[in-house]
Amino acid sequence: MIRKRTVSTAGLGVGLLTALAGLAAFVPIQASADDPIQVGAPIPLTGPLASDGEVMRQGIRLAVQDLNEQGGLLGRELEITEYDIGDLTPDKLQSAASNLIERRNVDVLINGYGAMGPDIPAFCPYDQPYIHNAATPNVTDMMERMNCSNIFMATDLGGAFGRIAFDQMLEMGHDFDNNRIVILHGPYDWELDKAEGIAFSAREAGWDVAMTEEVSYGTSEWGGILSRIRGHDPALVVIELLDPDAVWRFVSQLRDDPPANALVYTGYTGSMPAFGEFASGGDADGVLGMTLSAHDPDSQEGQAFMESWREAYGEDPPYSIAAQIYDHVMIWANAVEEVGDVRDFDAINRTIHESEYEGLTGSFAFNEYRYVYAGSDLPPYLLQIQDSEVRMLMRNAEQLRDAVGSSWLD
Known part of the structure; x- marks a missing residue:
């Protein structure tokens, strides 16, 4: 039987209250003990995030394939x-x-990110565990107000990643021409939170945040914004927008008439497969990006994961979310094995919250707000396009390779 909790909506915005309204009266499929365990995957397979959504699909499928090859979960196959x-x-x-x-009537919900807000009122009223990556202060506050015990964010807050990313850029060995930074960001909470984290660390380091501006998804012409950017003569240009096509258009148009000696940081978008495909065409060396965490290609576990991914999909796993979402599935599977009942959601949620899981990307220990801290145990990566490929530049504070200047720098 589907159980749905009553949640408090006090203090929620109109848009999120709308998302709570109109729950459809479906007759659920009733599963027997012999039926496959159902893994629900609400993922973006169309729209601007589709290339990353395909990675989510592949990561979930690979994790389920590995579990089924090991005999399934509690002796049952997974679908x-x-x-x-x-x-x-x-x-x-x-x-x-x-x-x-x-x-x-799925048994768990797994995705990489689910709108950084609207997913909370959608999935919180139920008991099934929901594991995702989009942690922001708005999300954690909403979860606390709604008393969500089934939602887990397997990553740190966006602002923390912004602060870490700026510190990594200062330590990567590049000689910045000046201490001026320009920051563009999209409308999602994650983008704004991460942009604010970058701005905070920049000011702490004595930099001048010369310009901040919200930009829109689907932007194709960047002339006016680029003109204002050039007027500030920044050494670092940041664009936090989860739209690979729009960000690539921005980089391409900036490249045609760049600010003197400016590096460009594209945030998480720089790890997405669609952006990597654009970059493979050349003339983007030096562009920076990041990923929240990834497989370590030098570790035995990372190499085994890469080999499995190649066998399944004929290419290397992207740095964006491939290993992270594989870990999401395994965090849940580990809790189910410990509890011994895939439908004892309360016990599974407690086990996920109270246990520490060692995965491909690092160590997951959920705090009281049900997210995890980035750092040495779960390291974020600074990325850079070099020789037309996305490469790992820094793992947390560890330098992995030398940085290069942008291909358009003097």
Whole structure:
């Protein structure tokens, strides 16, 4: 039987209250003890995040394949039920909850990120564990107000990653021409939170944050913004926008008439497969990006993961979210094995919260707010395009290779 908790909506915005409304009255599929365990995957398979959504799909499939090859979970096979959440709007997230939980009766929800807000009122009313990556102060506050005990963010807050990323850029060995930075960011909480983290660390380091501006998804012409950027003559240009096509257009147009000696940092978008495909065409060497955490290609576990990914998909795993979402599945599977009952959601949620899991990307220990801290135990990576490929530059504070200047620098 589907159990749905009553949650407090006091203090939530109109948009999120709308997302709570209209729960469809589906008749759920009733599973027997012999039926496959159902892994629900609400992931973006269309829209600007589709290339990363495909990586999420591949990572979940590989984890489920590995579990099934080991005899399944509690002696039962696992199956995946996907739902396309597209551009991450509240209605898409609520529809995902209705379809995956109310109709399909899945046992867990796994994704990389689910709109950084609207996913909380969509999935919080249920008991099934929901593991994702999009932690922001707004999300953690909402979870506390709604008393969400089933939601886990397997990453740190966006602002923490912003502060770490700026510190990494200062330590990567590049001689910046001046101490001026320009920051562009998208409208999502994650983008704003990370941009604010970068700005905070920049000011702490004595830099001048010369310009901050919100930009839109789907932007194709950047002339006016680039003109204002050039007027500030920055040494570092930051764009935090989870839209690979728009960010690549920005980089391409900036490259045609760049600020003198400016490096460009593209945030998490720089790790997405679609952005890497653009970069492979050349003339983007030196552009920086990041990923929240990734497999270590020098470790035995990382090499085994890379080999499994190559066998399954014929290419290396992207740095964006491949290993992270594999870990998400395994965090849940480990808790299920410990509890011994895939439908004892309360016990599974307690076990995830109270246990520490050693995964491909690092160590996961969820704090009281149900997210994890980035650092030496779960290291973020600074990336850079070198020789037309996305390469790891720094692992937390550890330098992995020498930085290069942008291909358009004097």
